[in-house]
Amino acid sequence: MIAWRYLRARRAEGGVSVMTWISLIGIALGVMALIVTLAVRAGFRTEFVDTILGSNAHVAVSRATWVDENGVSSRAIPEAGRLAETVRAIPGVTRAAPIIRGQAMATLNDRSNVAEVYGISLDDLKTIPRVAGSDEALGDIERFGEGMAIGVGIARDLGVGIGDRVKLIQPSGAKTAFGTSPRVNAYEVVYIFSAGRWDIDRTRIYLPYEEAQSFFNREAGADEIEVYVADPEAIDSYGPALYEAGGDGTILWTWRDSSGAFLNALDIEDDVMFLILALVVMIAALNITSGLVMLVKNKGRDIGILRTMGLTEGSVLRVFFLCGAFTGVIGTLAGVVLGCVIALNIDAIMSAINWMTGGGAWDPSIRGIYRLPAELRAWDLGRAVGLSLLLSFLVTIFPARRAARMNPVEALRYE
Structure with a gap:
């Protein structure tokens, strides 16, 4: 008081x-x-x-450089489908998908931009939360097999809309008797997504897996296995099982490795x-x-x-x-x-x-x-x-x- x-x-x-x-x-x-x-x-x-976790792999499984029977060095994963099945069987792994990765020049009319191209199947694309579940998405993801999915940022830079055909130019393209000539393919834009990250939306393009294999000359196999887990914060605990599944020469690159700093x-x-x-x-x-x-x-x-x-x-x-x-x-x-x-x-x-x-x-x-x-x-x-x-x-x-x-x-x- x-x-x-x-x-x-x-x-x-x-x-x-x-x-x-x-x-x-x-x-x-x-x-x-x-x-x-x-x-x-x-x-x-x-x-x-x-x-990061909603649009990128929690851990990417790849192979060290190896030499095939023809003496050609490669980092491809020949039996990517089998390896993906083995990885999916690991407790705590929610998804594992073989993918193709490469860079290409995307052009439409007089506009162009460098794009990071991912080759992936429709079923696997639909499991990526920030892509398939984008609130600002345009188009129909079910038509992915007929064209490409493109980030909203690169679509804005190129002035692209649903139905437009975007050219992808890859310098190391078709191999001929006269050398390597650039490969130029045009794909219809069937889906535009927003992953919520400026850098991803401005550079990322998804192609059907087989089309990406042909476009980037990756017939030997996938570039890596994209793995999602139930507990991304404990990603390091999955390392031993992934190394065992991948065998000798396996390389792991986790989301913490890319963004940890x-x-x-x-x-x-x-x-x-x-x-x-x-x-x-x-x-x-x-x-x-x-x-x-x-x-x-x-x-x-x-x-x-x-x-x-x-x-x-x-x-x-x-x-x-x-x-x-x-x-x-x-x-x-x-x-x-x-x-x-x-x-x-x-x-x-x-x-x-x-x-x-x-x-x-x-x-x-x-x-x-x-x-x-x-x-x-x-x-x-x-x-x-x-x-x-x-x-x-x-x-x-x-x-x-x-x-x-x-x-x-x-x-x-x-x-």
Whole structure:
């Protein structure tokens, strides 16, 4: 009761209420910034990993270079179908498909772009979540055997629509008596997809498996086996079984190998951002100390009277500790509410900022994904709340102990 009364002190009593409001607002803003930053970082990582796992193999099984009976070096997998069946039998493997990979120049009219071409069967293409399950897809994936599937980014660069015929040019094409001549084939665009990743949408094209074999001279076999697993985070645990299935010369390339450095950089950046914003919360919490020091000075007469009436040092300490704790708790709760509201509406907020800045606030070509997601996690909320409350409680101890040790005689001498 005493602590709550002191918190509602009037301006005539030393402006303590103003300092209290400053401390409360500072803590609320610090906690809000911490929660929003952690939510955005978590959402960005989740979205980025999801685009990797949803449109790329969790692990690619390939072969080291070997020499056939004609003395020709090759990295092809001759019995790719049999190997894919063996890999599918491994517990935890959800899909294994032989694929052909190559690069080609895609052209339409006077526009051209370099494309990464994947040869795959229709049944296997339909199991790729970010391709077959694209919300922004155009065309009919069931017609894949009649043409090609193309990313929305490269389709936009070439000005391609459903039904257009795109030329693919491959320099190492047909082998003739006069040398190797470029191979040029035209394919109808039957499906346009968006994988959610700027770099994938801008470069990827899918061709039917047999057509890709012919186009890239891969009749000897597949380039690799594309493997999806039930638990991508534990991809390393599948290594021994995959090596055993592939035999000698097997090479594994996991999604962590291709994106691990970037994800590690994100983790380091998360820790640094948390420390920086923790300092912001600490600075806001130190305002509680300033307010309590002023409060103790203004309430010296009250402390002396309460002590002479029998109030113990511990009781006085609790009074002023509760004054600071109330400020920290209320500020933290306000910050949590504000942070959650902003995090849950971050997409709309970024869209508004993008509109006001003419589309320059979020560049997919730099960040890889098309939007700024946010993911509220209990662990992040707990860290933010725990840090704020801990700092708020710690900074109240010094002025509260100072008040508790005040000599009542000295406090009342000049009253």
